[in-house]
Amino acid sequence: MKIILTATSPSIDSNIDARFGRGAHLIVVDSDTLEWQAHPNPGVGAPGGAGTLAAQFVANQHAEAVISGDFGPNAYGALQAAGVAMYLFGASTTVKEAIEHFRAGQLERVGAPTGQGHHPRG
């Protein structure tokens, strides 16, 4: 299935980036075939609502799941409305590791916002 992970470099071999809204890159991966594509995170350039922008990107990709380090209230609300399942990296340090853990069902699924988030209007 199509999943998205936040990463520090634009590659499936990258380390994970713990932040969703401002994680440098969004790696879109087919979790079965491991075909991947990296995209710059639209939340990165934004003074405010980074999580919202990243969430809109994820929703527009029609991903079924997204894996990151935390999901603020805005990102959470947007992803939930879009029907995207949210998971936490947990002990994973690299994107590949996280995909493995995901496939093995070892990642924690998020049922409520995890981060505090901000409310700037920028």
Add this chain to the structure above:
Amino acid sequence: MKISIASGKGGTGKTMVATSLAFSLVALTPEQPPLFLDCDVEAPNAHLFLHPSLTEQQEVSLLIPSVDEAKCTHCGKCAEVCQYHAIAVLGQKTLVFPQLCHGCGSCTALCPEAAISEVPDRMGVIERGPAAAGISFARGVLDVGEPLAVPIIRQLKKWVRQAPGLVVLYDAPPGTSCPVVETVRGSDYLLLVTEPTPFGLHDLRLAVQVAGELGIPAGVIINRENGPYPALDEFCASQHLPVLLRIPFERTIAEGVAQGKTLVEIHLEYASLFRQVFAEITGLSEMRA
């Protein structure tokens, strides 16, 4: 006559100068004391010097969209026109992100189903009332956590009553970007308060560029002078910026200002010194007109 007091660099003494100028002008036109607007809505300080009674207050809000899901067809037109990504169709819902909205009204106007209405989202207040010596005072205060100062400054400036012959003083925030521009726009003269240090000069250059962009004549007041600083004088001369007043660095002044006293209250002679500054400004403005 509208005079803005700005600086570029923070902490050079804008508010001290602006409030001192206000006090000095009371004697000039006692039947119509000046109007003072504290436009530093993020960190307002002028009230500490002018002691106003803020008898009137008005909320400042941004109008943000509210979607009637019953009418919404999820066509996505609103998301298409929004330049701030503040409204989006996600799943079967159209979500509004108030923290991204700039209140432009575009989505509301362009929704083909008229499914969007606007609701006010509070961001701060504007307040006014009489202050010391009969000075009329008004200010804006941005709510903590809100990022946009400009809409408050804009509403503040529209709120106050102008009158012919009235002198209006605008105490600007530090910096050179949009809140300063919004404050200073439309002024007849820009008084730039600087200090004779590399930081002060660096930021004065930027402030002068703002004056240039807006086509407003400017003059300089040097605060905390402590011996010669040729680079600053050379800069002012090269830009044809009149140096209208030099205020020495003095411990008594620093201590007095720390306690909320204007220069006029610390050293009485500043009253006539500032009236002279005003006379020069009016003279210079008239020359240009």
Add this chain to the structure above:
Amino acid sequence: MKQIVILSGKGGTGKTSLAAAFAHLAHDSEVPLKAVLADADVDAANLELVLHPQRLETHEFIGGSTAVIDPKRCQGCGICEQICRFDAILPPFLAGRRGGRQRTSHKGEGYSVDPIACDGCAACVYQCPEDAIHMQSQLAGQWYRSESRYGPLFHADLYPAQENSGKLVTVVKQNARLLALDTNCQVVIVDGPPGIGCPVISAASGAHLAVIVTEPSAAGIHNLQRVLQTTMHFHIPALVVINKADIYPAGAAQIEAVCQELGIEIIGRIPFAPAVTQAMINGEPVTAFCPKSSASQAMVAIWQTVAIHLNGTGGHL
């Protein structure tokens, strides 16, 4: 990797002087911390004046867009002026309106856009019946990657009278953060802007610790409360430094009372010292220029406390 942001509320309290001292001490103290520096005051960027870095890269910053009206297509209906909420549409020049206060287009033009007032919302673009308006990207400033003797410095200049300063701050910080992660740095030191609005919110975003520099004046105290409310609103732990502490002891006492009530620690008091201005004129952090100055000694102690707090804010450095 931790991020510290230095804020103040009121301008001119000494943020940049302290930021420069932190950069020096992080580099040269007995227990050095590998740091990346970021000047988030993009309106009036002063940190480079005391760090004298070598500029390595310059990048353009596109802030937002501005509407532009094609005079050949404009039929003068005025709908744009009616719908614009930012007072950015100028009506046509009318002879006989001389001496009036209202801003208008130049003689011979129809409706035009004031690029300084334009917020970039494009409402006029979509609603112009003649399709006479389009959006144009604005070059709003530049940002730089430089190398100073204490580490890499990311800074920027927002062109005067521009908006989107929060966005430029984010670009500066994001690049600082990424370099710090890539080079295994322990801390990003962010010199923040004055105020509490969007540039400050952007500067503070992601910080593990805020060091708030205040001065014991009526204005300083008042703005300290507002900036503390801001850091609390965004859940950023804050520590307070009182600069020029000796000019108004009663004021310093008031600050102590405010901090005690809010449960905020005061981690240092820097006396007023001419060496600070001297160091600035000399283009050096005061702790490097005049280590014996009372201000320098106070800053050394403050840095040591900050370093301890950084170690304590969850995880190790």
